[in-house]
Amino acid sequence: MRKQLLAILAACVLGLGALCACSGQAASSAASGSAASQAAASSQAAKIRVVCATFPAYDWVMQVLGDHAESCDVVYLLGNGVDVHSYQPSVEDIAKIADADLFVYVGGESDKWADDAVKAAGNSGLHTVNMLQSMGDAALEEEVVEGMQADEAHDHDHASGAAADADHDHGSGEAREYDEHVWLSLQNAQVLVDAIAVELGEIDSANADAYRDNAQAYKAQLAELDKRFAAAAKAAGKDTLVFADRFPFLYLVHDYDLKYFAAFEGCSAETEASFETVAFLAKKVDDLGLSSVLVIEGSDHRIADTVVQNTQAKNQQVLVMDSLQSVSDADVAAGKTYLGAMQDNLAVLETALA
Structure with a gap:
């Protein structure tokens, strides 16, 4: 037992000696590392x-x-x-x-x-x-236009146009929804x-x-791009867009005095359009003589394709406008910009209103 204790003690002493021998280098390394960490932290701060x-x-x-x-x-x-x-x-x-x-x-x-x-x-x-x-x-303020399928998740009523202006709080003191x-x-x-x-x-x-x-x-x-949008809207043969999808472009159509019909509101969680909604949009496409139906990025086009199949001509294009709601880091790395996306939207708008 005594021999075992001595062996352990010797090992400890040897270890301590080794530690002491390295202490100067360790202290130096620690000081260097601490300084580098502080510099990095200072730079980050x-x-x-x-x-x-x-x-x-x-x-x-x-x-x-x-x-x-x-x-x-x-x-x-x-x-x-x-x-x-x-x-x-x-x-x-x-x-x-x-x-x-x-x-x-x-x-x-x-x-x-x-x-x-x-x-x-x-x-x-x-x-x-x-x-x-x-x-x-x-x-x-958010609005529901004719034919739009109201989102069941919303527990409030919307008004549009003059009705919205006359009754912003819906007569009950509710907070406005923009x-x-x-x-x-x-x-x-x-x-x-x-x-x-x-x-x-x-x-x-x-x-x-x-x-x-x-x-x-x-x-x-x-x-400059805003002027190009305004000129395109003014020169267009049509003034109405039909979206077989959510409609997040209220501000854009407001800027250029355009009209629209859509399946759902911009923030709607709905993904299934009723027969009535599809029939209404298809009739609008026919009545207005439109050559295209629009969707937003990420759409599976199911509703748009159904609307097109319910029109008389059944040959309208399905065009995509970018609402910039789901841009990834990969998109950014590939060079996507706000200005570039809006330029692309202008090209789509010109086609849709032709």
Whole structure:
């Protein structure tokens, strides 16, 4: 037993000796590692951290940052391609918002979680751009037009046109429900880009002039495309669109005085159109002499194909307009931009209204 104890003690002494021999190097390595970690942490802390809840917001932020984007950490929450209406934030997403300098989100029914995240962040330095709030009186209330299949998930009644203007609160003091798809207006986009530039300038005053100049240059591109949309709508042979799908383009048709009929509202969770809805849309296509039926990206075209088969000619094209609601990181890496998507939408619109 004694021999065993001595052996153990010897081993401990040898181990201690080895530890002492290495202590100088270990201390040096630890100090070096600590310094490197502190430098990395300091560099990370110096970065402006921006979190975006939609692709348009992400792209606008990158445009406003310009050359300064490399010194910022910009996070796009929906990079896995999930639809904005289906997104549910993870614990990690909420943590990113809590640590951010700027959070840009829609502010509609689909992301009520965002307001809760901002309140729970406990970050007094957190700046926000709530898109709907930024639009002020230019925000449009949701509406149900003739023939539209109301979403059973909504427990309120909608009015449209003059009725909506006369009865915003539905006579019962209910909160108004606004259409969330504010980014699908090039005119709105200019307002929102300005709002982002202002917040970035407040966060990073040293580069505020650069952010403002970048915003102005980008807004000029948006304004030019807006003019092209207006000219196309004015020169078109038709003034009405038929969507055999959800309809998130209320702001776009409002900008250019266009009319529309659709199967569902923009935020609807419905996927099955009733016989009455299909028959109504098919008749509208016939009555208006339209050569196309529209859907949004990601549609399986089932409703559109059924509408076409119920028209007299049965030869209408099914065209796709991009609502930018489910853009993935892969799309971004491939070069997708807000401006490019809206240019593509213009080409589709010109065909649909021909």
